[in-house]
Amino acid sequence: MKRERLIRIKQIIIMKKNIHPQYQEVVFSCVCGAKYIAGSTLKDKEIKTEICSACHPFYTGKQKLVDTSGRVDKFMAKVKKAQEVAEKKVKKVEEKKENKTEKVAKKTTAKKKTAKK
Secondary structure: OHHHHHHHHHHHHOOOOOOOOOOEEEEEEEOOOOEEEEEEOOOOOEEEEOOOOOOOHHHHOOOOOOOOOOHHHHHHHHHHHHHHHHHHHHHHHHHHHHHHHHHHHHHHHHHHHHHHO
């Protein structure tokens, strides 16, 4: 019984040859300059990344914008435009209020003048 079990264990541990990818050490380098060595089956010897644990906002507590296709700039332009539109609307509302108060003031002064005569 022990012998059968040992044979089964050996069968599981022994890998078939020439069907597995080559496992090698690969250097992962970040834009911030940090480099890490790890094992991988990728054929490249060096892999470049945009964010790593040395510069990621979650680990550093600092905000970093990664913009590869100008999405942040587009968003900021939309926000700026929306703020300008909102400011214009506020000005229009304020002007309408001022016009109404002026009209009411004119009417009350006209009524007072006619009442005095």
